[in-house]
Amino acid sequence: MTDPIPPPTADDVLAAAARIAGHAHVTPVLRARTLDAAAGCSLHFKAEHLQRAGAFKFRGACNAVGSLDAEAARRGVVTHSSGNHGAALALAAASRGIGCHVVAPEGAVATKLAAIASYGAVLHRCEPTLAAREALCERLRVQTGATLVHPYIDRNVIAGQGTAALELLQTAGPLDVLVVPVGGGGLAAGTALAIAHAAPATRLVLAEPRGADDTLRSLQAGRRVEDLVPDTVCDGLRGLLGLPNFGILHRHRSGGAPVEVIAVDDADTIAAMRRIAVHTKQLVEPSSAIALAAVLANRSRFSGLRVGIVLSGGNVDPERLPWQS
Amino acid sequence: MTDPIPPPTADDVLAAAARIAGHAHVTPVLRARTLDAAAGCSLHFKAEHLQRAGAFKFRGACNAVGSLDAEAARRGVVTHSSGNHGAALALAAASRGIGCHVVAPEGAVATKLAAIASYGAVLHRCEPTLAAREALCERLRVQTGATLVHPYIDRNVIAGQGTAALELLQTAGPLDVLVVPVGGGGLAAGTALAIAHAAPATRLVLAEPRGADDTLRSLQAGRRVEDLVPDTVCDGLRGLLGLPNFGILHRHRSGGAPVEVIAVDDADTIAAMRRIAVHTKQLVEPSSAIALAAVLANRSRFSGLRVGIVLSGGNVDPERLPWQS
CATH class of the missing domain: 3.40.50.1100 (Rossmann fold)
Structure with a gap:
């Protein structure tokens, strides 16, 4: 953990796509008219909760x-x-x-x-x-x-996570915005690399729990904020943004814009998870539903757009769904 | 309701498939290695909970x-x-x-x-x-x-329900057995017609709640048993087997065998619904999960076979999942 880690590049994402082909599932992209109507935009859900082991990881x-x-x-x-x-x-x-x-x-x-x-x-x-x-x-x-194999600052891990966005862009066609959850930032950074290569006009928006908003504060401050005491129902997003991921996200521009971070209240995330269950019959983690919650809480910013969302995982305990506690 | 209803035929199922094309979704067929391992056979789930309005209906x-x-x-x-x-x-x-x-x-x-x-x-x-x-x-x-438009004895309804099995057989290839839930019998009868046309060697097995087992008793007795007082968590399967459906199922033979009915305990159905949620991230109704429960409770009868299952619907209330009551 003391070695400086050379950050991965878009080429590493492409190499990862070739390396995992035939091992990882090419997950489907789901649509839901009812959610499109509720959000006022067209939503393209990359179903990584259907990935092997139940998550993009x-x-x-x-x-x-x-x-x-x-x-x-x-x-x-x-x-x-x-x-x-x-x-x-x-x-x-x-x-x-x-x-x-x-x-x-x-x-x-x-x-x-x-x-x-x-x-x-x-x-x-x-x-x-x-x-x-x-x-x-x-x-x-x-x-x-x-x-x-560090969960989110390993360069092969970051590069691998970027392959979900590559596939989503391939299946859904051009997207105005891509919304992914951010915790340690492996998915966020990998997605930034994939966008830079495959869809440089697609804006990148990160959805982060308000109770673990170090990425929001880090990108605003232009330096990595490290005083995170996470308090969120999103168990997958409690990690501190990794150093190489901060660098990648800080430098990233797409559609002429820097990376945008939306802080989301847990109550909105839980409501979005419930909506996904009712309208798509998919059981996803709070850490996944947060991306839809970010859109629903900011309808005017997404109005009429083609929006990609990575549903990152589905490993919830059905005995303990968060709207019941 | 007093007119005798001419029972539909396989031709009506084919006509229905043409009529609903472009209106109904061609739902995917889902696989799950963990469930295959648990069941000791290869399971092909026709995802009708992803149909429009959330059910094959x-x-x-x-x-x-x-x-x-x-x-x-x-x-x-x-x-x-x-x-x-x-x-x-x-x-x-x-x-x-x-x-x-x-x-x-x-x-x-x-x-x-x-x-x-x-x-x-x-x-x-x-x-x-x-x-x-x-x-x-x-x-x-x-x-x-x-x-x-009666929910399960209308001939157009019965014919329409059969199109799910047509698509499943087309996507999954030859199946040894097809397992569908039975309540009023529209899906069961439509499936029998579809099998007779498209896969006459595929055996038809019906999964029925033990607390609403009039189809089991009717097919055993060779006449329609009508003294049903349903007591089951499967809210979609509380109806009495319809008269034309009884006739179709009573006459049906496939793979040389008559239609088989497996009575399933609600506890097994609820456990199967939970397994489907954990291992496939799909939220399905008890009335759907009963088909997997029938297989899991009778592993030896399905061992090594290629088994099709129609997941009939996903309209559950996420606040009231049955394993929590």
Whole structure:
């Protein structure tokens, strides 16, 4: 974690697309007339909750595992993750027949932990702090010789996440705006790279929980804000924006505009998740629904546009849907 | 309701497919490795919960409305329905620009009633008995001159429902078995006609709630059992098997075998609905999940087979998922 990480480029996204082809699903793009009418624009949902292991995270994990040479692969991989990246890396490792260690904090979503274990990874629990996660992860890395695959600042991971936007643009055709959720920023940065290559006129909008709005504040300040104490129902978006991702997003311009961040209230996110369930029959995570919530809370800014949305994952616990608590 | 109804044939299903093309969605066929592993067979889910108005019912309603001549169409349509057929007919009528009256019993699922109203139909409430529904429906028919489109014994409705199986067989290729839920039997009878035409070797299995098992008893007895007092969580399957549907199912043979009925406990249906939510991220009704439950409760009978399942609808109230009550 002390090495400077060379940020990935659009070429890395294209290489990732080639590397994960046949391993990751080409997920469908869903439409819903009722939601179009409610939003006043045409919505194109990239259904990454239908990706393998139930989230876009498989793209990055698959690309990272596929990039290992034979000798590194033999020693396996290690990561820390509260959920989807851990499950994705476990599945990617199992698919290549190599070992995987996942450090997960206490308090993570139970169904996500069950998924990690079901794919055959060794699960290590720790205190729910970033310091505890990184320390245990480093110890495991040194002990086993496994390659660290960081959930959102690994360059292969970032590049892999960008492939979702590539496919969406290919299927849906030209989009005025692409809205993706932002937490650690792997998807956001990968999407920026994909847009720069494939659709330089498409504006990039990030949806961020108001209770974890470090990306909004970082891009406004022009420097990375690090005093995040996340308070949001979006369990996948509690991470601090990664350093290379900040750089990519800070530099990005498309459609002549910088990256825009919309802070979203949890109540709006939960309402959007419920609407998606009722009108599309799709069960997605709050961390996914936040992108639709950002549009619905700002109808005038999206009016009449062709809007792409990445539904990032669907690993919710059906016993604990957030509108019921 | 006093006229004898000439039962539809496979030709009527083919005519329905042509009539609804471009109006009804060609829904996707979903696969899920985890569920295949759990069931010990390969499952092909026809995603009719993604059909317009959220259920296969739109196929039959659209075919019935599309079959009206201009003069009959001008007088509109009327039906009684506790939910999905009512919403489907309302949408089909609205799409043709004609009037629609729906008689719905007290106690119907709130989201289904809201859908009926949202498509612009006039909603009439009545006591939750078949007699009350039919009486009010007949009064409206006489008053308005509207054509009655019965939810499951109308020949155009039965023929329309069969088109889901046609498409499934076309997309999934040869199937050993096709499992569909049975209530009033419109889908079951339409599927039997479709199989007889398109895949005479494919066995037909019906999944029926144990608490509403009149079809099982009727086919065993060789005569229509009418003493049904339904007690099941499957709100779409509480109807008595319709007379023409009994005839079609009683006569049907495919793969050398008669129609088989599997009675399913509600607890198994609810567990299957939860599994579908977790492993496919799809929100389907108990009345749909019952088909997977029938397979999972009888693994040895389906072992190694290619099994088609019609996921019939997805209009659940996300506030009241059955595993939470």
